[in-house]
Amino acid sequence: MTEVTRRPIRRALVSVHDKTGLDAIVRALHAVGAQIVSTGGSARAIADLGIPVTQVEDITGFPECLDGRVKTLHPAVHAGILADTRRPEHRHQLDDLEITPVDLVVCNLYPFQRTVARGAAPHECLEQIDIGGPSMVRAAAKNHHSVAVLTSPAQYAEAVEAIGTGGFTLRQRQLLAADAFAHTASYDVAVATWMGETYADTTDGTGFPRFVGVTAERAQGLRYGENPHQGAALYRDGRPGIADADLLHGKAMSYNNYVDADAAMRAAYDHGDLPTCAVVKHNNPCGIAVADPSQDIAVAHQKAHECDPLSAFGGVIATNRPVSAAMARAVQDIFTEVVVAPGFDEEAWEILTAKKNIRLLRCAATPDDQRGQVEFRPISGGMLVQTVDRVDAVIPDADDDPVTAGHGDDFTEWTLVAGEAVDEATARDLQFAWRAVRATKSNAILLAHDGASVGIGMGQVNRVDSCRLAVDRAGQDRARGSVAASDAFFPFADGPQILIDAGVRAMVAPGGSLRDSQTIQVCQEHGVALYFTGVRHFAH
Known part of the structure; x- marks a missing residue:
């Protein structure tokens, strides 16, 4: 024919x-x-x-x-x-x-x-x-x-x-x-x-439907994936997120840029209405900080950057406020791959676009747009599905034990299990640290002071090493008097002991270990306040 x-x-x-x-x-x-x-x-x-x-x-x-x-x-x-x-x-x-x-x-x-x-x-x-x-x-x-x-x-x-x-x-x-x-x-x-979803067969108790499907449309090809020998492309699935961000200036985004920008944006929106800045490198935060509502976003950026200036080199910055001229002047002297924000002030735009290669992304989506959404992770032969982790979790009490009862992500719902109740400023720092540690890969320990991370230990195969790393990155002066958040329970008292020896004055963790009593005891002996949330924010 x-x-x-x-x-x-x-x-x-x-x-x-x-x-x-x-x-x-x-x-x-x-x-x-x-x-x-x-x-x-x-x-x-x-x-x-x-x-x-x-x-x-x-x-x-x-x-x-x-x-x-x-x-x-x-x-x-x-x-x-x-x-x-x-x-x-x-x-x-x-x-x-x-x-x-x-x-x-x-x-x-x-x-x-x-x-x-x-x-x-x-x-x-x-x-x-x-x-x-x-x-x-x-x-x-x-x-x-x-x-x-x-x-x-x-x-x-x-x-x-x-x-x-x-x-x-x-x-x-x-x-x-x-x-x-x-x-x-x-x-x-x-x-x-x-x-x-409407006529779900939930007989297995998961609440997930028997069938789940995902469709996406190729938006653009990327130069390569995580490494130059890997092909890559960006697809959009119709849901709001970093894939829909507008590249306003700079080189084309890479695979790694998108991964880091997504992580940074989520971290920047975990702190309610407070001006927040997150600096991310290799899908982990180098620093996260908040400013007072009346302060310029530049204040949050400065505090976030000071957490780990060495690692911030070549990182991705995200804010939940338009980038101001003051912040732009600080960023222009730092090698930065991407800045993602809901907008850029006119003077900030002029300052940053003078740098030829820096990528400026405008993203209107927020984590609120992901409320109730599920996320997918491919594995060989299939994929895993889970609801998106957010810092507004509330879980029912597991039993009558106040140590292991689930409360949530709000300080007012936590259980004080060791030491004396903290003052208002310390409570704010604990609340900040708990929200910030969610953005960090496990095992994660985050030290904070005055609404800013000062030392982060993440991605370690044991929690003791994460404690040591957080303290080392903070240094003696910044670690002393800080507060600490652990994304999952302390399995032994050795991790808390490292933090106590460094001068940490209060801690927050989910609780739930068989050896919680040992952690409680060591904090009690040293007069360190310890709060349990009953909620875990573990992230691989």
């Missing part, structure tokens, strides 16, 4: 919910003399343009019925779409059945995802599950040797040109078909996910 390079459009089937740009397509079709077949609201919109349109029921001989649920599900429609016109027997069958082949299908689907996103009731969501549309799109995409298919207004400009120059080439039809199957796949996954 010989493939004709371009296939002129003689008959087009148009059925769209989103009518953006529809006038350009139908005018182009009318200009080349194509017959336009359409349904319902699409047909009315075309007629209102003064362009001749044939109702689909005139083709099928059968009226739309069941409140529009059945319109195009008919052999007179689908035979015209599915006929492989390269094959003589298909053409003869169409002649015998008096069916005209379709050369172009223009179809986008009911807005199911938007309906779910606005919290519509289940019966309304069910009505937005498109049946006829996906059937036509899939049929046209399968038969792309004979039929072109458009599923998005973003494709219309190129389509208008193709229609006016003799039709779509085979290569164009192949690409459109691939887009069409991706479109229906994404739609089907959204429906299946919603159905699984």
